[in-house]
Amino acid sequence: MTSAKTPAAKKPAAKKPAAKKPAAKKPAALKTVKTVASADAFLASVAEPMRADAQTLARWLAEWTGQPATMWGSAIVGFGAVRYAYESGRSGDWMAIGFSPRAKNLALYFLDGFESRGALLEKLGRHSIAKSCLYLTKLSDVDATVLEAMVRASYAAVIARYPAIA
Numbered sequence: 001m002t003s004a005k006t007p008a009a010k011k012p013a014a015k016k017p018a019a020k021k022p023a024a025k026k027p028a029a030l031k032t033v034k035t036v037a038s039a040d041a042f043l044a045s046v047a048e049p050m051r052a053d054a055q056t057l058a059r060w061l062a063e064w065t066g067q068p069a070t071m072w073g074s075a076i077v078g079f080g081a082v083r084y085a086y087e088s089g090r091s092g093d094w095m096a097i098g099f100s101p102r103a104k105n106l107a108l109y110f111l112d113g114f115e116s117r118g119a120l121l122e123k124l125g126r127h128s129i130a131k132s133c134l135y136l137t138k139l140s141d142v143d144a145t146v147l148e149a150m151v152r153a154s155y156a157a158v159i160a161r162y163p164a165i166a
């Protein structure tokens with residue numbers, strides 16, 4: 001007995017939906033936000049020898065800004081908070097100034113950058129910079145009075161430019 005194969009019935013082609021206009025891109029949400037975690041507990045967890053410098057820097061920044069240390073994300077200690085808005089339309093909440101103790105350096109975050117601080121940077125001591133980050137290997141490598149002048153000037157400029165938030 002031979003079996004005859006019957007041709008498979010073709011399914012009707014599915015209609016493609018009408019092309020949608022691409023949605024306007026929303027700015028990515030900031031991943032680093034202010035938290036309720038304890039800055040003191042975080043600093044106590046930093047490995048030596050960086051812990052001592054991180055705790056000293058936190059005391060200095062609190063004194064120089066008049067603001068308490070608060071955590072931003074899991075590893076940044078911030079002082080003061082502002083709502084920034086750029087001409088590009090990007091906006092958000094950010095610390096007025098802050099730092100993160102890393103394995104090999106302290107990264108200080110200056111929201112206003114360094115364009116107006118060239119003379120101070122020359123006097124600071126051993127450091128490196130990126131767009132708005134100042135990297136210090138250890139506090140003993142820099143002149144604390146110059147660092148204080150930089151922090152006070154940056155904090156004042158940021159608070160004058162952007163609305164402070166709680």
